[in-house]
Amino acid sequence: MNIELSERLKQLPPYLFAELENRVAEIRARNVEVLDLSIGDPDLPTPSEILRVMEESSKDQANQGYSSSNGEPYFREAVAEWYLKRFGVRLDPAREACALIGSKEGVANIARAFVNPGDRVMVPDPSYPVYANGGAILTGGRPVKLPLLRENGFLPDLDSIEAEGAKMMYLNYPNNPTGAVADDDFLRRLIEFSLDNNVIVCYDNAYSEMVFGPECARSILEFPGAMDCCIEFNSCSKTFNMTGSRIGFAVGSDRLISGLAKVKSQIDSGPAPFIQRAAVFALSQYKDRHPPEMVSRNIEIYRKRMDVLVKGLNEIGIPCEPSPATFYLWVGVTGKSLDIAMRLLEAGVVITPGIGFGELGEGYIRFSLTKEESIIREVISKIGAAGISAR
Ligand SMILES: Cc1ncc(COP(=O)(O)O)c(C=O)c1O
Structure with a gap:
């Protein structure tokens, strides 16, 4: 054969x-x-406290079946509460949040929801390879490089981007692999760029909690206009050392979230409920914006x-x-x-x-x-x- x-x-x-x-x-x-x-x-x-909740929850049959593919309501509510405490961002958990089987899954699946064959997808260079491969190429999109240069603080130069025909853009700060962070001015200008050019921003915030200075990393959703054009990805993987548990979440524009949820409903059945319970406990440990x-x-x-x-x-x-x-x-x-x-x-x-x-x-x-x-x-x-x- x-x-x-x-x-x-x-x-x-x-x-x-x-x-x-x-x-x-x-x-x-x-x-x-x-x-x-x-x-x-x-x-x-x-952390052992999280593992205890995971173990206890796994014994309850209510947590052993399928989840809804966009996550259980209690999980989306916990994500919304976390966004409010951590970033001061108010979300509707029913429409503006979605559970992910790790943020990698969401970063790839968002392209399936919005990219047509031949569409340009802007991808930083260097960057996490999933944006170009699992996101752009596997949906028939054309990855277009956004250079991240040391002299620009490893931020793309928004003024020099040719936006014609671009559908979507991936960005990730705090950044893998460079370790760079984005300042408020850049994030404001990024949203302006996105709205002016009709380019969806997929903002990967998987390292939001891993910052060494006194300033906490921002969510892009803290800035005006972001709820119209941005989807943000976050994860329990790095924050709580839960890479193997495969639990993350997407938040932002209801239209972007509903497109992602529609793709997921045809592909997966959400993270295991007992893992969602453990993640709810982990997120609830935040009392304010500080870890x-x-x-x-x-x-x-x-x-x-x-x-x-x-x-x-x-x-x-x-x-x-x-x-x-x-x-x-x-x-x-x-x-x-x-x-x-x-x-x-x-x-x-x-x-x-x-x-x-x-x-x-x-x-x-x-x-x-x-x-x-x-x-x-x-x-x-x-x-x-x-x-x-x-x-
Ligand atoms: C930039 C970035 N985004 C997303 C992920 C995926 O994380 P997870 O799928 O475990 O949430 C990683 C993992 O290394 C990463 O470096």
Whole structure:
């Protein structure tokens, strides 16, 4: 039988990380220790209080069946309450919120609701690969690059964007992979751009709680006009160390939410109800805009790890500054990022080559702070011995 991939699937770019992953597996098979700072998956556990609620809820048969695909009403109400406490944003939980099986699912499915074949979808470069691949390409859309340059604080230059024919735009702050944050002025101008050009904004706020300074990250929905043109994605994954529980949410314009919910109703049946119960408990720990102790203790751990990594890299001649947010450090290097990743792998360290996030990620590598300080120190000494050069 002749089995062929669909044209859309064939259009996906080659998976650049595959070669690296194969090499990691080969080296591990030789029982050589590999220190992995490549994965954006917290090494810290889901807080025990949340796990208790998950366990107890799972015993109740009412939480064992299908959910509604846009989430149970109690979950959407908890999301609306969280948005009010955390961002001062008032949402109608029936129309302006939707549960997600992790925010990745929503980020991909939103394109199915609004992108027609050939539509232009603006995608930052570098960025989380799901926007271009799972979002634009798999719906027949055409990804168009929005350059994120260091000299612009890794924000797109809104004045130079050619908006003609564009349907949708993905943005993500606090940003993976650069660690950059967006200021209020940028977010205001972004909404103006969106309304003037009729471009839907998909704002990925998955790292909203992972900020090191005194200022909390904003929701785009805090700004006037956003409820007409924006959908925002958030998640319990990074905030509560719940990546495996697959629970996130989308909020914003009722028309965008209802399009997303319509797609989801044909594809999935929502997150497990006992996971929604656990997420309700987690979100309810917020009393105001500041993270509760179960979140702030993790941020403190990542802040210390960031300091150890930055100080260590500077000491071995790789200049870099701490990221203001996220658990990623984006470091400029000389040479091809995949070659550097391979060289570091030979030295027993895995990092992510910047090219995996887009062409403009070339010349950078990304460190993820998802290992304890002692391992980060070991990584620095291995990198020092391998001798890579920075720019
Ligand atoms: C920018 C960004 N958005 C969304 C996600 C997906 O998170 P989840 O699907 O676990 O909510 C990730 C995960 O790494 C991410 O980096």
